[in-house]
Amino acid sequence: MNARPHVTLEEVARSARVSLATASRVLNGTTNVRSDLRDRVVSAASELAYTPNAHAQALAGGSQPTVGVICHDVSDPYFAAIARGVMRVAGDNGLLVMLASTFRDPHKEIEYVSMLRAQRASAILLIGSGFEDRHWEQAMAAELDPYRRGGGQVAVVSRHRSLKVDTVQPExxxxxxxxxxxxxxxxxxxxxxxxxxxxxxxxxxxxxxxxxxxxxxxxxxxxxxxxxxxxxxxxxxxxxxxxxxxxxxxxxxxxxxxxxxxxxxxxxxxxxxxxxxxxxxxxxxxxxxxxxxxxxxxxxxxPLEELGERAMELAIKGARGGRSRILRLSGEVVLRGSTAPPKK
Structure with a gap:
């Protein structure tokens, strides 16, 4: 069979009728995947002549410590500024940043966390609002808890009600x-x-x-x-x-x-x-x-960049005794030309 050029993991997942996260787990050797799903992924990868990305495998192998940063939308200047702070601290500490945008899809956020676990990222940062959704909270905790028990570091920016992780909260x-x-x-x-x-x-x-x-x-x-x-x-x-x-x-x-x-x-x-x-x-x-x-x-x-810097610092230092830490950063009202006293 002639190999198809540029076959992606997404194509394998689609052919196997599984999520991107499941395909990633199977092809990166994670064991906690149902046997029928594993067989479908392996079969699809073989049929499509999928070749894993060598760069991603090098990252997973630990040749350079990596940090996964998951935000809602990197094109939004709010997230771009926070990501800049994350990257500054990560760069100072010899860490490579992998950035993903969920476009405010809570299911995509969980999938990315699962993929980063499979890639063995040394830290995961969630940048952006949590969701008032019990199912999302439970699914996210199911991904993050074993990751943390295995030594991974997690920090979030903004309020995530049920996640027992280090948090930087704008007030x-x-x-x-x-x-x-x-x-x-x-x-x-x-x-x-x-x-x-x-x-x-x-x-x-x-x-x-x-x-x-x-x-x-x-x-x-x-x-x-x-x-x-x-x-x-x-x-x-x-x-x-x-x-x-x-x-x-x-x-x-x-x-x-x-x-x-x-x-x-x-x-x-x-x-x-x-x-x-x-x-x-x-x-x-x-x-x-x-x-x-x-x-x-x-x-x-x-202080948008500082939000990112502090989150990255929490992830690098790690929590002592397993207790999560919360840092609160305040905002300041700035009155400019778009507001004025109402006309009488």
Missing amino acids: NREGAAALAKALLKLGHRRFAVLAGPRSMTTVNDRLSGFSDELAAKGVELTEDDIVEAAFTRDGGYAAVQEMLTRKTKPTCVFAVTDVMAIGALTALREAGISVPGEMSLAGFDDVPVVRDLTPPLTTVAL
């Missing part, structure tokens, strides 16, 4: 509450919130911190004031379009992430609504690009 609730306080001080009383999926812990923390502070000052945020959309630029754009069809007429819009605020600003401009003349707009994270918008965006500035 999302506190930052959103501080932003609400600053916007109330400007004189705003009618708000709309552009929220990502509430299955994500980051969305819940920022939304609850913001709404609780408003409530403490006697300002109610109703469900009609909250628009749920994708946690992306396009999600922010679509959320504003949806908001403008509702009865609510806010003087200030809070997007729970800067990338949503970027899309929101474009949608407001296209609708002929001036910012901040007719409606103020605020975000969260302080990714570098928002300083160059017109107008520049009011936001909560997080």
Whole structure:
């Protein structure tokens, strides 16, 4: 049989009708795979003349210690900044970084963790929000617990409720509450919130911190004031379009992430609504690009690169006594040109 060029592991998995993670386990010699699944993978690999990637095998063999970094979307400047911090510390310690994007698919996140276990990565970092999903929590713990018992190091950025691992947590609730306080001080009383999926812990923390502070000052945020959309630029754009069809007429819009605020600003401009003349707009994270918008965006500035640096340092040092550690990093409200007192 003539070998097909560039046969990938994904093709083997598809031919064997198994997940990418299962195919990776079989072909990297992991034993805890059902015999029928193993036979299908081996048969598919033979039929396709699959040749394992020599570079990946070298990494798995330990020729250079590697760190697997799994984020939601590396094209998002929030994750890019955190990854930069991870890579700086990893490079200083002679570690090679393998980076993967899940595009906020919780099942893909679990598959990547499984693949990194098979590759024998010395550490795994999860960069991004956890999910309010019991099945995901159990499946992720089932992958990470044996990995840690085998000597692997794990650290996460953001809140992951049930994972007993080292964590670097941005103070999302506190930052959103501080932003609400600053916007109330400007004189705003009618708000709309552009929220990502509430299955994500980051969305819940920022939304609850913001709404609780408003409530403490006697300002109610109703469900009609909250628009749920994708946690992306396009999600922010679509959320504003949806908001403008509702009865609510806010003087200030809070997007729970800067990338949503970027899309929101474009949608407001296209609708002929001036910012901040007719409606103020605020975000969260302080990714570098928002300083160059017109107008520049009011936001909560997080030390993004430091989040990555601290997570990598936790993974390198390892926890003593098996107890997980939590580091909390605070944000700071930065008022810029996208917010102003509402017109009387």
